[in-house]
Amino acid sequence: MDLGLSEEQEMIKTTARDFLEKECPKSLVRDMEEDDKGYSPELWKKMADQQWMGMVIPEQYGGQGFSFLDLAVLIEEHGRALVPGPFFSTAVLCGMPLAEFGTEAQKKEHLPKIANGNEIWVYAQTEPSATWEASGVELKAAAQGDGFVLNGTKLFISYAHVADYLLVAARTKDGGKPEEGITLLCVDAKAPGIAYEGLKTIASDHQSEITFKDVKVSKDSVLGEVDGGWAIIQKIGEWGATGKCAEMVGGAQLVLEMSVEYAKQRVQFGRPIGSFQAIQHHCANMVTDVDGSRYIAYEAIWRVSEGLDASKEVSMAKAWVSDAYRRICALGHQIHGGIGFTKEHDMQLYFRRAKAAELAFGDGDYHRELVAQHLGI
Amino acid sequence: MEFQLSPEDEAFRQELRQFLREEVPPEKTGGMSSMNEGDENGGDAFAMAMRKKLAQRGWLTMGWPKEYGGQDASPMRQTIFMEEMAYWDAPGMDLMGVGIVGPTIMRVGSDAQKRQHLHAIAKGEVIWSQGFSEPGAGSDLAGLQTRADLKGDVFVVNGQKIWSSGAHRADYMYLMARTDQDVPKHKGISALLVDLKSTKQGLEIRPIINMAGMKGFNEVFFDNMEVPRENLLGELNQGWYYSMGLLESERTAFINFSAIGRSVIEGLTRLVNDPDARGIASGKRPETRAKLADATIENKVARNLALTVTWMTGKGIRPTYQASVAKVFGTEAFKRLAWSAMSIVGLYGQVERQKQYAPLMGRVNSIYYTSVGMTIAGGASEIQRNVIATRGLGLPR
Known part of the structure; x- marks a missing residue:
């Protein structure tokens, strides 16, 4: 049993924190909320120079060959700094499945470009059906000639409008169980027939509705097996859910620090409000939730990273951390009082992203039901 | 990071489980409560006999130095011992003598006091x-x-x-x-x-x-x-300054809350799945599923927080606020579990410890009581939160 970071992971953490404090100030985070692209190509390039996009990509494909656990340590810092842009989607949601399930040709073609920051990838699973379950995948991929023709809609897809490639979950066969007949396709994001319509969303994460009208993709764009996409989607779900947990832990830690600091500075009734037990107990509850979240998140991340069966632990972590982050923000807001409710204050940046992260890859209710199933109830 | 036991620690857990399976018949379980039951039903005599057996195997004072009858066992090993004992609800533990009095005598006691008391505690002979x-x-x-x-x-x-x-x-x-x-x-x-x-x-x-x-x-x-x-x-x-060290000796005991909780959750899971268990909320009901899922997740969080304290202690890092976090969360989650458990067993939850009609041999009813005291004893939740805020987060007094 070892609940600490390795020396190397400590280094990843410190380096990332220093880098992001300098390169990703809150002013940039705010600018990107309003920006058309939603991310800074300059910062993207610098992140690539830090070799972050290729962190878990094997060395033979231009990456660093680190573990998912190592990457989670970096993602935690992204959650703290609120790094805007398609990093999570590119490195975690697409880079990892490409490296694990891609053909040699796909890996050779794409992984080096992901690693050096030249390809932005976005994962497109959800649709107007608005569920993470297999039944939600309705976008049709009809076999035609040597490939497929896509028709349908993807919804709630962040940074799709700046992507070079979309990793699309599509239905290739009807009938059977919902889990059967789903195929993952690597689609050129600029292919004819694809249109993007931006959504204004709570986390300003530049989500789109993507419509596919007779979009042609070749057969060699299939990731994994035709009709066998669901197993990969579940794996992406594990990376995605636990990666989001790491991101939330990073954000929650900062909200805690910001709130404690404010409680020490803010004077009312002639004394710092942090000397009042009502405020102290809010802070104590926050740190309890932050620490509780950290370990349940990293236990799941560790299992995923080690290749152990992790689905129960992933659901336990995602259910817990999603709700805990919301509680932490609520207490942080209570401590900050009116100033925390302003747009000028940073609290709102975390509050809004907490909700988006909660919803990503299933919220508390969704994962609690999965936990109940794992208990055999 | 590594969220699993070393092979040696895992082997120790298996050995302990085997021992407990043989030594603690179901009707004799109730470790946390029977030690408080006085002389009723021979619970006391069984507990003391059990304590001696633990002492004979060197487990009772495994965390003590060898010169005083211990084994110099790591905090993790001690935690495993605590966890298994609590999970099986086995009597015979001695938190006061082994966890508090003994270590303090070792630290500041006279030679005569050491001679008089330490081996007696280690042999499980005194209360x-x-x-x-x-x-x-x-x-x-x-x-x-x-x-x-x-x-x-x-x-x-x-x-x-x-x-x-x-x-x-x-x-x-x-x-x-x-x-x-x-x-x-x-x-x-x-x-x-x-x-x-x-x-x-x-x-x-x-x-x-x-x-x-x-x-x-x-x-x-x-x-x-x-x-x-x-x-x-x-x-x-x-004396006050010696008492400051007392809680530190109890650090490995925080695992108890999640350990007892886990066995209750497992029992409830069997009950809600049992089609013949009348009057028990069905596992098909969404409320039941959510309650048991919540309890399972909170139980994991509580266990991790307790293990954090163990792990820090083993690394020689002094937990400042983490012990209080483990105590508050562990006991409060346990209370929430007791509430959920009572609601799942419905009318049967009223029946007190007896063979007939009392679900899980009265355990559900009994934790409904004991969980009340846990958030008070050993530093109430409110005091623990003060400690977390001032000692842990540096908020002004």
Whole structure:
């Protein structure tokens, strides 16, 4: 049993924190909320120079060959700094499945470009059906000639409008169980027939509705097996859910620090409000939730990273951390009082992203039901 | 990071499980409660016999140094021991003697005190109780008023203690009393080792029946009770500072909450799946599923927080606020579990510990009671939160 970071992971953490404090100030985070692209190509390039996009990509494909656990340590810092842009989607949601399930040709073609920051990838699973379950995948991929023709809609897809490639979950066969007949396709994001319509969303994460009208993709764009996409989607779900947990832990830690600091500075009734037990107990509850979240998140991340069966632990972590982050923000807001409710204050940046992260890859209710199933109830 | 036990630790857990399976018949379980049950149903005798068996295997004081009858076991090994004992609800543990009195005597006791007490504790032969809280000194323990005045070769003790766990059947008491009235409150307290069995005068122990109907706590009255001077532990007026180390010795015990909770959750899971279990909420109901999923997740969080304290202790990192976090969360999650458990078993939850009709042999009903005390004993949740905020987060007092 070892609940600490390795020396190397400590280094990843410190380096990332220093880098992001300098390169990703809150002013940039705010600018990107309003920006058309939603991310800074300059910062993207610098992140690539830090070799972050290729962190878990094997060395033979231009990456660093680190573990998912190592990457989670970096993602935690992204959650703290609120790094805007398609990093999570590119490195975690697409880079990892490409490296694990891609053909040699796909890996050779794409992984080096992901690693050096030249390809932005976005994962497109959800649709107007608005569920993470297999039944939600309705976008049709009809076999035609040597490939497929896509028709349908993807919804709630962040940074799709700046992507070079979309990793699309599509239905290739009807009938059977919902889990059967789903195929993952690597689609050129600029292919004819694809249109993007931006959504204004709570986390300003530049989500789109993507419509596919007779979009042609070749057969060699299939990731994994035709009709066998669901197993990969579940794996992406594990990376995605636990990666989001790491991101939330990073954000929650900062909200805690910001709130404690404010409680020490803010004077009312002639004394710092942090000397009042009502405020102290809010802070104590926050740190309890932050620490509780950290370990349940990293236990799941560790299992995923080690290749152990992790689905129960992933659901336990995602259910817990999603709700805990919301509680932490609520207490942080209570401590900050009116100033925390302003747009000028940073609290709102975390509050809004907490909700988006909660919803990503299933919220508390969704994962609690999965936990109940794992208990055999 | 690594969230699994080493092969050696895992082997130890298996050995322990085998032992407990053989030694603790289901009707004798109830470790956390039976130690408080006094002499009813022979629970006491069984608990003491069990304690001796644990001592014979070297497990009772495994965390102690070898010279005092221990095994120098790591905090993780000790935690596994605690966890398994609590999970099986096995009697025989000795938190007071092994966890608190023994280590303090090792640290500051005289050679004579070490000779007299340590091996007796290690062999599981003696029962220790605590004399800390008073009617006017609970959370503000340093405000205690029981006085011990040194007259010649004896301390003359006057005053009253309350919530003295197990004093009604204990051999000894670790007593904290005021020995200097003229200094700030923390600086005038001493620790005395009181031989309850040989004290004939000036001592009265009255059991307090708790709301579960069990003996456990006591009021203890001192009326010119004499304690030999050589029973002073460590130096005069240093008692408060010794007590500061007490909680630290209890660190590995935080695992208990999640361990008991886990066995209850497993029992409930069997019940809700049992189509013949009438009156029990069905596992098909969304409310039941959500309650048990929540309880399972909280149980994992509580266990991780307890293990954090163990892990830090093993690494030689002093947990500042983490012990309080583990205590608050562990006990409060346990209380929420008790509420959920009672609601799942419905009308049957009313039936108290008996063979017929009481779900999980009365365990659901019993934790509904015991969970109330857990968030109070050993530093109430509110006090723990003060500690987390001031010591952990540096908020001003």
